Amino acid sequence: METLVQQLFNGLTIGSVYALVALGLTLVYGILHVPNFAHGAIYMIGGYVTLSMMIYLGLPYWLAIIVSVVVAGFVSVLMERLVFHPLRKSLSINSMIAAIGLLLFLEALAQLLWGPDFRQMPTPYNQVVNIAGLTFTVQRILIIVAAIVVMILLYIFLKKTFIGRSIIAMSQNREGAFLVGINSNKVAMLTFFIAGMLAAIAASLTSPINLVFPGMGHLVILKAFVIIILGGMGSIPGAIVGGYIIGFSESIGATYISSDYKDIIAFVLLIIILTIKPNGIFAKGER
Amino acid sequence: MLELRNVTVKYGHYAAVNQVNIQVFKGEIAVLLGSNGAGKSTLFRTISGLMKPARGEIIFEGEQISGKSPERVVEDGIVQCAEDRKLFPQMSVQENLMMGAYIHRKNKKIIKESLEEVYNLFPILYSKRNEAAGSLSGGQQQMVAIGRALMAKPKLMLLDEPSIGLAPLIVEKMFESIQQINREGMTILLAEQNAYAALNIADKGYVFENGNIVVQGTSKELFSNEEVRKAYIGA
Amino acid sequence: MIAKPTQKYIIFALILVAVLFPLISQNNYFIHILTLSYIWMIAVYGLNIVAGYTGYLSFSHAGFFAIGAYAQGLLTVKAGIAFWIAFALALIITTSLGFLVGLISLRTKEHFFAIYTLCVGYVIYLLIDKWDSLTEGVRGLMGIPNPGNIGPLSFTSATAKYYLILAFLLLTILVNYRIVNSLIGRTFIAIRNSEQLALSLGISTTRNKLLAFVLSAFFAGLAGALYAGFIRFLGPEIGSITITFDLLIYLIVGGIGTLSGPIVGTLLIVLLSQNLQFLEEYRMLIFGPILVLLILFSPRGLVGFISDWKLKIREGKSVSTERPAKIEKGA
Amino acid sequence: MYLVVEKLSKQFGGILAVQNVDFTIEKGKINAIIGPNGAGKSTFFNLISGVYKPTSGRILFKGKDITRLPANKIAELGVARTFQTTHLFENSSVFENVVVGHRLRTKSNLFDAIFRTKREIMEEEQAKEKALEVLQFVGLTRLADRKVANISQEEKKRVAFALALATEPEIVFLDEPTAGINPDETEGLSELIIKMARQGITICLIEHKIKMIMSLADKIMVLNYGEKIAEGTPEEINRNEKVIKAYLGGSASA
Amino acid sequence: DSTSQPSTSEGKTETENSADLGENVVNIGFSGPLSGSAAYYGEKILNGMELAIEEINQEGFEVNGKTYKLNLVALDDKYLPNETAANAKRLVEQYHTPIIFTPHSGGVYALQVFNEQDKFLIGAYTSEPSVTEKGNSLTIRIPPSYHGYLEPFTTYAMEKFGTKLAAIPPVTQYGQDWAKALIPFWEEKGGEVVYESSVDFAKDTDFFTILTNALKKNPDVLFIGGPSEPTAKVAKQARELGFKGGFIVMDQAKLDEMQRLTGSYEFLEGSIGTMPIIYADYPGVAEFVDKYRKKYGKDPGSESGYHYLTMYVLVEAMKAAENVEDAEAIRKHIQDGLDAIPEEKKVYVIPRVDENGAFKTNVRVGAVENGEIIGIKVN
Ligand SMILES: Nc1ncnc2c1ncn2[C@@H]1O[C@H](COP(=O)(O)OP(=O)(O)OP(=O)(O)O)[C@@H](O)[C@H]1O
Numbered sequence A: 001m002e003t004l005v006q007q008l009f010n011g012l013t014i015g016s017v018y019a020l021v022a023l024g025l026t027l028v029y030g031i032l033h034v035p036n037f038a039h040g041a042i043y044m045i046g047g048y049v050t051l052s053m054m055i056y057l058g059l060p061y062w063l064a065i066i067v068s069v070v071v072a073g074f075v076s077v078l079m080e081r082l083v084f085h086p087l088r089k090s091l092s093i094n095s096m097i098a099a100i101g102l103l104l105f106l107e108a109l110a111q112l113l114w115g116p117d118f119r120q121m122p123t124p125y126n127q128v129v130n131i132a133g134l135t136f137t138v139q140r141i142l143i144i145v146a147a148i149v150v151m152i153l154l155y156i157f158l159k160k161t162f163i164g165r166s167i168i169a170m171s172q173n174r175e176g177a178f179l180v181g182i183n184s185n186k187v188a189m190l191t192f193f194i195a196g197m198l199a200a201i202a203a204s205l206t207s208p209i210n211l212v213f214p215g216m217g218h219l220v221i222l223k224a225f226v227i228i229i230l231g232g233m234g235s236i237p238g239a240i241v242g243g244y245i246i247g248f249s250e251s252i253g254a255t256y257i258s259s260d261y262k263d264i265i266a267f268v269l270l271i272i273i274l275t276i277k278p279n280g281i282f283a284k285g286e287r
Numbered sequence B: 001m002l003e004l005r006n007v008t009v010k011y012g013h014y015a016a017v018n019q020v021n022i023q024v025f026k027g028e029i030a031v032l033l034g035s036n037g038a039g040k041s042t043l044f045r046t047i048s049g050l051m052k053p054a055r056g057e058i059i060f061e062g063e064q065i066s067g068k069s070p071e072r073v074v075e076d077g078i079v080q081c082a083e084d085r086k087l088f089p090q091m092s093v094q095e096n097l098m099m100g101a102y103i104h105r106k107n108k109k110i111i112k113e114s115l116e117e118v119y120n121l122f123p124i125l126y127s128k129r130n131e132a133a134g135s136l137s138g139g140q141q142q143m144v145a146i147g148r149a150l151m152a153k154p155k156l157m158l159l160d161e162p163s164i165g166l167a168p169l170i171v172e173k174m175f176e177s178i179q180q181i182n183r184e185g186m187t188i189l190l191a192e193q194n195a196y197a198a199l200n201i202a203d204k205g206y207v208f209e210n211g212n213i214v215v216q217g218t219s220k221e222l223f224s225n226e227e228v229r230k231a232y233i234g235a
Numbered sequence C: 001m002i003a004k005p006t007q008k009y010i011i012f013a014l015i016l017v018a019v020l021f022p023l024i025s026q027n028n029y030f031i032h033i034l035t036l037s038y039i040w041m042i043a044v045y046g047l048n049i050v051a052g053y054t055g056y057l058s059f060s061h062a063g064f065f066a067i068g069a070y071a072q073g074l075l076t077v078k079a080g081i082a083f084w085i086a087f088a089l090a091l092i093i094t095t096s097l098g099f100l101v102g103l104i105s106l107r108t109k110e111h112f113f114a115i116y117t118l119c120v121g122y123v124i125y126l127l128i129d130k131w132d133s134l135t136e137g138v139r140g141l142m143g144i145p146n147p148g149n150i151g152p153l154s155f156t157s158a159t160a161k162y163y164l165i166l167a168f169l170l171l172t173i174l175v176n177y178r179i180v181n182s183l184i185g186r187t188f189i190a191i192r193n194s195e196q197l198a199l200s201l202g203i204s205t206t207r208n209k210l211l212a213f214v215l216s217a218f219f220a221g222l223a224g225a226l227y228a229g230f231i232r233f234l235g236p237e238i239g240s241i242t243i244t245f246d247l248l249i250y251l252i253v254g255g256i257g258t259l260s261g262p263i264v265g266t267l268l269i270v271l272l273s274q275n276l277q278f279l280e281e282y283r284m285l286i287f288g289p290i291l292v293l294l295i296l297f298s299p300r301g302l303v304g305f306i307s308d309w310k311l312k313i314r315e316g317k318s319v320s321t322e323r324p325a326k327i328e329k330g331a
Numbered sequence D: 001m002y003l004v005v006e007k008l009s010k011q012f013g014g015i016l017a018v019q020n021v022d023f024t025i026e027k028g029k030i031n032a033i034i035g036p037n038g039a040g041k042s043t044f045f046n047l048i049s050g051v052y053k054p055t056s057g058r059i060l061f062k063g064k065d066i067t068r069l070p071a072n073k074i075a076e077l078g079v080a081r082t083f084q085t086t087h088l089f090e091n092s093s094v095f096e097n098v099v100v101g102h103r104l105r106t107k108s109n110l111f112d113a114i115f116r117t118k119r120e121i122m123e124e125e126q127a128k129e130k131a132l133e134v135l136q137f138v139g140l141t142r143l144a145d146r147k148v149a150n151i152s153q154e155e156k157k158r159v160a161f162a163l164a165l166a167t168e169p170e171i172v173f174l175d176e177p178t179a180g181i182n183p184d185e186t187e188g189l190s191e192l193i194i195k196m197a198r199q200g201i202t203i204c205l206i207e208h209k210i211k212m213i214m215s216l217a218d219k220i221m222v223l224n225y226g227e228k229i230a231e232g233t234p235e236e237i238n239r240n241e242k243v244i245k246a247y248l249g250g251s252a253s254a
Numbered sequence E: 001d002s003t004s005q006p007s008t009s010e011g012k013t014e015t016e017n018s019a020d021l022g023e024n025v026v027n028i029g030f031s032g033p034l035s036g037s038a039a040y041y042g043e044k045i046l047n048g049m050e051l052a053i054e055e056i057n058q059e060g061f062e063v064n065g066k067t068y069k070l071n072l073v074a075l076d077d078k079y080l081p082n083e084t085a086a087n088a089k090r091l092v093e094q095y096h097t098p099i100i101f102t103p104h105s106g107g108v109y110a111l112q113v114f115n116e117q118d119k120f121l122i123g124a125y126t127s128e129p130s131v132t133e134k135g136n137s138l139t140i141r142i143p144p145s146y147h148g149y150l151e152p153f154t155t156y157a158m159e160k161f162g163t164k165l166a167a168i169p170p171v172t173q174y175g176q177d178w179a180k181a182l183i184p185f186w187e188e189k190g191g192e193v194v195y196e197s198s199v200d201f202a203k204d205t206d207f208f209t210i211l212t213n214a215l216k217k218n219p220d221v222l223f224i225g226g227p228s229e230p231t232a233k234v235a236k237q238a239r240e241l242g243f244k245g246g247f248i249v250m251d252q253a254k255l256d257e258m259q260r261l262t263g264s265y266e267f268l269e270g271s272i273g274t275m276p277i278i279y280a281d282y283p284g285v286a287e288f289v290d291k292y293r294k295k296y297g298k299d300p301g302s303e304s305g306y307h308y309l310t311m312y313v314l315v316e317a318m319k320a321a322e323n324v325e326d327a328e329a330i331r332k333h334i335q336d337g338l339d340a341i342p343e344e345k346k347v348y349v350i351p352r353v354d355e356n357g358a359f360k361t362n363v364r365v366g367a368v369e370n371g372e373i374i375g376i377k378v379n
């Protein structure tokens, strides 16, 4: 029982991170209809910027995160301007390949700037808390709480503000959005900015319990793809629920099935779900 | 109010709209008649800024608007209700309408009023306000599209074939609504194939063929024009 | 699509160069690189059938490549079966697995299909990686024999293998050419253009999509089995997503849904990435942007680019009212 | 009876798009379905042609139950259709479009393709001939090599007809074949429909252009809110109070 | 077979050509991961080789009366065996390298298919024993075998902490082999293995899950390993979850690098692992570490050290063989090379290469006690 609760907590931690990354991915998908493989690189850059701010400039953790969020947001926007925007009218496979090109480039760039080795991100929240035989570290609790707060804010933004709704509108009908006076460029940039922000937040939150290195985006992005597929591409609640499903299935699966095969569990889970519901859990209507 | 001078629009080398001159005055209903592929929608798309004219000028209230981006055109007061509706299918009817007021997003009061006006105009939309727009039938979607355009409180509304695929009863109502909107002070440029109904409510019309204006005049003139009668009114 | 005669000339010219190459150059390295490129080309042709013609982007391609390779490797090394018998079995195994995977995965569409197959590919990779009692896992499978003699022909030398694999490539091209230009090919293209319409025209989309998928798995398996006989060592990485990405890059850069695209793209990218080797760890710093630029400025692949360019010249000559093609969307 | 629909219903979430509709079609006749927007007409077509599976009810074609058959099987039996929003292979030429239409009557398989067997060559020829024949029938021979994306709306409608005809159908379902077409062209298309009927093809169409329907149809069914509210000859429908109230309105001549 | 290319025979004249610059150059080949997630590993190796080559080239070395310099040609293979093979073909064909270093067993196997035919030596940096056990005559295997660690690790950990072991090695082949050797050994010594599973550093983003499961079994000792930094994370998270016992650290991870990640040895208290090169007492270490730090601004790892040393071994072997391009001749004189290593270059002491080409190294073991690394005697 104790183990189960501990593992649920572990699943919640990691699921929060997944959900944040998947949210950015799903938003961009909605606007662009492209699975943006380069999103993993933005995540990585988010991690490195926070790290650099703390280590080289001595900024406190939270300030470093803010800088990182802005930088990652801008890199993400830059990506949209330079690559995805010009490609918006071509095949989506092309954008996908371009995204792979970006990923390769950004990883090489990170390797050039920060070196290929593993780096450790410090955190002021190293304390360990024991409650009723369960072990938490403050950082982990922080991840969960911060992720949930960010998600609520994002939801309110998207649902309740006109600017936020313009993102959803554009994802449903581009031209329709233009005709009501939505500036497509602004919305696309905004979306990429938010996606970059979310990735940077996720990376900055999770890096203290893991490591920062050029390939760190790979780990997360593949799972984020599984998640947005699980939840239905472009679906926001789907990304959140999917994130936690994968988080839990990994921690619970590792405990009760097999730790060695827990990655397969997530993928097999997806295969099963899509076999039953070919358009994901949150798919809407027929066709 | 709106003036098109020698406007030419091309798809590649093909001129879908060729040297077109049009003038719409405040408070008018002007109608563009023309068969399929005549270039009506292309012209509308160009006015709305979705396409750039290859040549010519579009002047709205004394200001050059050709080459402006779509949202700037909307801000200037021209709103289009497009041919294939271009709704946000997974948003509810009400959310669609609200998005129509995007340029008035800072003014909650205007939005609320406009919303009521639209629901008064199309009561059925009120009963469907929480349903996803994509699940409505064609006619209902058309109402949402018009309603959405109204929400922007435009000075000039471009209506691209609002009657397409609608039942006769609804078409009749639709034209009544258009007339009513016009009476309340809105200038309307309408593209139609249903020439009879359109000319009935319009002040003047232009007949399009292969991207060129072949006939123009007041509704009366067009009604009495033998060729127009034969080709577009069918009686 | 590019004019057919042009494609034919491109292909014939390339074949001629390919056949003569070992006679001109004695450089082992070039022969090695070319042979490997031919193997990739075969795999890319497979991908082209399903992604280029039916419009279903499969990310499990490297998985099937790996299955073909491992089947070849395991059957020869562990079961001691002769090379060519194992070869036939490897093709059967890959094709059958392709059938099974296709049966389930083709229930999904578009990006769902892409990511679904991404997951299938990943599962295949993980299975090869983890099931080490069978596949030797990370350690890799060693000691795969050379292709066995066929009559008087022996395939131990690099040049002999070069010609063997070239022969398979030519066969692959021929078969692809025939398929694309047949009623089946038309059917595939119809599905790409509009599945619903195809269905209402009495075309069994399920069956045809499955056929395309199985064909693609077959060519992946063929390439994989040849790879096993060529490199003679297998590690799980050959089933990884990276390889699928590589194959996809070859296809897109060359021109998806064209007959000469796989050749052009593979050669170009392989040679490019070899020539950037001097940059060592900074290779990707240059390669990534080049890839992006290629896509930006030639979004329909090089073959598409050439055909657009020719169209322009033609149009320039005769000022006609004919309207140029819109950018093809949703292939 | 030729085609029989019994108690057909379709539910989308909470909406009953089609409710308990009984309908029969006689061979060789022109049948029409009218009704307000959202009445369920397109859904009704989609049910018969197998695009949607009904929630309940049965569809019999020549005595055979086709209720749960997939769309392609239904097409093979000789049931063809067009779509409300013209649905074509936009990136292919008119000719290529129509050639594919005949695919269901050919048998060449992968083997034939790879070895270019006699059958393959023969059937390709046959499909091309068929394509030319139907293009001639709909009057589009001159546009054979044009890309579909670049032809006019009316021409597209004709291609859609040609495509349906290439499947060698016995019965054709046309969903608003003249929507967005001017009166002149509508006339042309009605003539084409009559020409098809004269060839012995049974027709069933949805239209809002009442005048055209009245002159064309042998029999009309009226749907409203998914329910059949009337059925009969044009004259009967024209007089039907219910129909006038729900659909036609005051001026049935628009 | 008549068509195979006797490429090395051409090579002789070519090498002299490439020395046009007025000096004689021997090209040294390398194919390893320089991009992607394993690039850090490739870089460390290259650093070690570069450092040695720089030193050697200051004077050059003399063979048969001619003075030679070394030139390193490094190609990226992204860890893919087929890329290693392609790179090797290129290195041999265009650069006539008598030796190609490759730091992964897949690459080594792919090269062994044709290295005897194409006549080049493989410098295999992999502790996979089968690389040299299959009878390839032109392979040398550089790192020590882990077998030497089993006894001292087991004895130390069992005495200090207890008999219950939880094994969570990395999923890599090396990790799996290590575990397969350690577990029976541990049990033979009267221990008990209470938990066994592996971590995948390429896929796991958090180790709490697996550690929770391992610690549930109340082990006295944890067996961990992999690249130093993530291994350090595992150790740290184990402590956070309340683990009080000792760690057996697989030799891939270095205690000093682990310490660097978290700032102190505190959480590694009671760990036993390989002696970090910076603390090792071999004669050449001090100078090497000094130079390395100066040049690269960080501490060297054992990969760097071994490759540094091997460059010297190679040069000495060439001298002894009186030949700089014949791989067979060089291989024959590797033992002479080992014997001739100057004392001040010995960052490790490798007395012997066995007949299969495996270097036989004396291992050094270190443990963390009271926040410091202390040397542990190996019998
Ligand atoms: N994206 C495009 N690319 C190329 N040609 C186009 C494109 N869109 C429209 N056309 C062509 O431009 C011409 C004018 O089309 P447009 O849609 O403006 O006509 P319309 O008068 O609105 O017709 P309808 O009554 O069918 O709406 C047509 O011949 C059409 O085929």
Ligand SMILES: Nc1ncnc2c1ncn2[C@@H]1O[C@H](COP(=O)(O)OP(=O)(O)OP(=O)(O)O)[C@@H](O)[C@H]1O
Residues within 6 Å of the ligand: A285, A286, A287, B134, B135, B136, B137, B138, B139, B140, B165, D012, D013, D015, D016, D017, D035, D036, D037, D038, D039, D040, D041, D042, D043, D044, D084
């Ligand atoms: N895929 C679907 N999912 C949910 N509801 C649907 C779907 N398709 C149709 N409907 C609903 O079913 C009802 C009937 O729609 P249908 O399209 O059949 O009407 P129609 O008679 O063809 O109308 P129109 O003349 O406007 O084309 C409508 O209320 C519509 O909203």
Ligand SMILES: [Mg+2]
Residues within 6 Å of the ligand: B040, B041, B042, B083, B160, B161
């Ligand atoms: Mg139009």
Ligand SMILES: [Mg+2]
Residues within 6 Å of the ligand: B138, D041, D042, D043, D084
């Ligand atoms: Mg309909």
